[in-house]
Amino acid sequence: MKRNSRQQAVTLAEMLISMVGSTIVVGALLLSSIELQRSLHTSESYAANQADQRRLMDCLSRDLRRAIGVATATTVGGSGGVKLSGASATIEGSTSLVVTLPGYYQSNTPTDPNFDQPMPVVAASNYVDYGTGNQHAPGVIVIFRKEYIESEDCVCFVRLEGDAQFIIVRNADNLHLNVTMDPDGRSGTVAVTFLSPRHDSQTMIAMRDQVLLRNIRTD
Amino acid sequence: MKTLHTRNQASALLLSLAALALLAFTAAYTLRRVTPRFQMASQAAAWQEARLAAESGIDVALQDLSKNATGTTAGTWQGWKQTQNGAIVPAVDNTLSLNSALNLVNSLLSLLGLGNSVQVTSPLKVSPPIFLDNMQTVSPGNRPTSVDVQLWAIYPTPSPYYRWFRLRAMATCALPPTSASIFDDLEASIRRYSLRNVRPQLRKDDVGVPMGIPTPNTSRVVEVLVEPVLPFELAILTDQSLSLATSGSWSVDSYDSRDPKKSGPNGAYPGKGSPQIQKNGNIASNAHRPPDSMYGPLIAANGCAVLGGVATNGGDNPATDVHENVSGATQIVASQIRNDFYREMKPFARPTGGIFRPPPPLGQSYAPESESSPAQYLVSGNLHDFSVAPWSGSGNGALTIAVNGDLDVNSGTISVPSNVTVKIYVRGNIDFHNYSINQGGYAAQLQIYGEETNGELRTLRAYGQASISAAFYGPEYDVQLADAVEWFGAVAARSFQMLGGGQGGFHYDEALGVVGDPIGFRIARYVEDVRE
Secondary structure (H helix, E strand, O other): OOOOHHHHOOOHHHHHHHHHHHHHHHHHHHHHHHHHHHHHHHHHHHHHHHHHHHHHHHHHHHHHHOOOEEEEEOOOOOOOOEEOOOEEEEOOOOOEEEEEEOOOEOOOOOOOOOOOOEOOEEEEOOEEEEEEOOEEOOOEEEEEEEEEEOOOOEEEEEEEEOOEEEEEEOOOOOEEEEEEEOOOOOEEEEEEEEEOOOOOOOOEEEEEEEEEOOOOOOO | OHHHHHHHHHHHHHHHHHHHHHHHHHHHHHHHHHHHHHHHHHHHHHHHHHHHHHHHHHHHHHHHHHHHOOOOOOOOOOOOEEEEOOEEEEOOOOOOEOOOOOEHHHHHHHHOOOOOOOOOOOOOEEOOOEEEEEEEEEOOOOOEEEEEEEEEEEEOOOOOOOOEEEEEEEEEEEOOOOOOOOOOHHHHHHHOOEOOOOOHHHHHHOOOOOOOOOOOEEEEEEEEEEEEEOOOOOOEEEOOOEEOOOOOOOEEEEEOOOOHHHOOHHHOOOOOOOOOOEOOOOEEEOOOOOOOOOOOOOEEOOOOEEOOOEEOEOOOOOOOOOOOOEEOOOOOOHHHEEOEOOOOOOOOOOOOOOOOEOOOOOOOOEOOEEOOOOEEEEEOOOEOOEEEOOOOOOOOEEEEEEEOOOEEOOOOOEEOOOOEEEEEEEOOOEEOOOOOEOOOOOHHHEEEEEOOOOOOOEEEEEOOOOEEEEEEEEEEEEEEEEEOOEEEEEEEEEEEEEEEOOOOEEEEEHHHHHOOOOOEEEEEEEEEOOOO
């Protein structure tokens, strides 16, 4: 089985052919690996965006469902709000959504032991509602806003109720919230969209929830 | 050569295996990150379904309230339970004392207007709850769901005619068994799942037998305050057709006999064109369009002015600016026309408790008793014109007349003293001919109820110059007014038709808005307890 040198050598043509072949195979492998990674990353991104989208929509819908007032405001504290009825608002930049909830809890300070305790029912003005003494409880202002939160070092969607700030979505640059109230002001649509994470895609992925306000609006 | 070949093949195999391993690892890593996010979608769906189930529990309770707490008699509260000395017993077998004088049934009865009038204090008292225990539902996602509903009576309320209730429903929906952990802290803080153990805060709403939905699960709690729907809240309410006057300047408006600024002298109608005239002469119809013609008239306004809202059960095409649901609406403010109305109407039965006296001899007046214990008369035939003696006791007097035949005023009138309220329950037809009824009196003093007729149609008729001051509620009665009839009060009937018109009209007395026994209940306040 002794080899001679002619058998061991590889011709230039053979080498070129094998190199081209190898390049094609390795290249295809590399490309498919990159595409697969990109696709999987897109899937992950998509799933994350969709979870954020759903959470934002559910959180806002839950508040809208029990709201007694819906407005938009550009002030930090939500004062001077403009009643939202028969109109649409995009919650971006300085525009925030101000939802007034019926007063129900004894305290709105999270550290207060009565934070989760409902108020008694009282009669005033010929109707019954939650309150104290002889007065019905005033509405509770809740603000939804998209802003940069320093502690999170990113743009977030936040829900502000009294002193309590609750982050609904982190890294919310790609998430857009639009609220449309019908002309009668008694129902509305919450739409949350994000740009598809697919490479070079311009498709907006939208999710909508139609909400019927259960309470009579007082604003 | 053989060795060389073998070595080459092994290298290729190793290379392929390495590449495959790398890809598999990448895929596994990504799937590991993506799967919990998709699992979150499933958890969120269960969270939504828990809310839907809680609201359906409220709906069931509202239905039972309508069944048991409307009309003139207390219901049986079938299926409802309560805790008594630590044991769960049917709510009907109720002896639990709230205090020495008042138990739950009594409080419900007092709220039904059957007990003594009570003084309003604030905060209000709340009775011990009765409850529906572990109602089982299967959500659209095929997840088992359990609902507990608690009901409290609130008393005393601002009016002896007002009955308010508090309802609280907790629904628990199963999560997928693999939901042992929450991937996202933000998700956890909003949805608050019970993963390994039920959150202790929820136990107080899990009344009766503990619910059997295993963890992981999710619970949501909805609470509502419900107020009664009273029979005379609208000027004209019909279950079917509603047609206003066809001629003259006949119109619909309102006044408030309780308020001197909104009424004439002694609470009377202030007269057309008066500044005291109000714009709450609301009219509505439950009638609906056939399926093959969804848009079109359901109320014939016939050019009459209506100072108030006009509402129908559909019929208005949202794609057009005109209101197809009301024809002849030239004198109705367009923004006052709605098409999202429906109100269930069911006939009242006459009171069954107490002693019914025979009617007084001809020429003598009916004698009232106190409001808390009204005098009751039974007229086995027809009832014609009659008068009522003034009440000489303290407060106001009251009188109930149950008529097995017709109420036929073919001469004279019905006259009611200013300190007496008369309720008439009629099984037959009602005909006022062209005679004035309770003229100069308040509409709330003469309440006429058309009873259940087992499908037979009944009519209420008046014509000529009849001037009627009364409140009528009869879901199986067709009201037919003709010529120049003028009505002060309210009408709730199967149908309403005004043929003719003249200078008069229909004048709703807003004082009727708080009068009468409830015909149903509606949600006055809705909250979701999100902090529990």
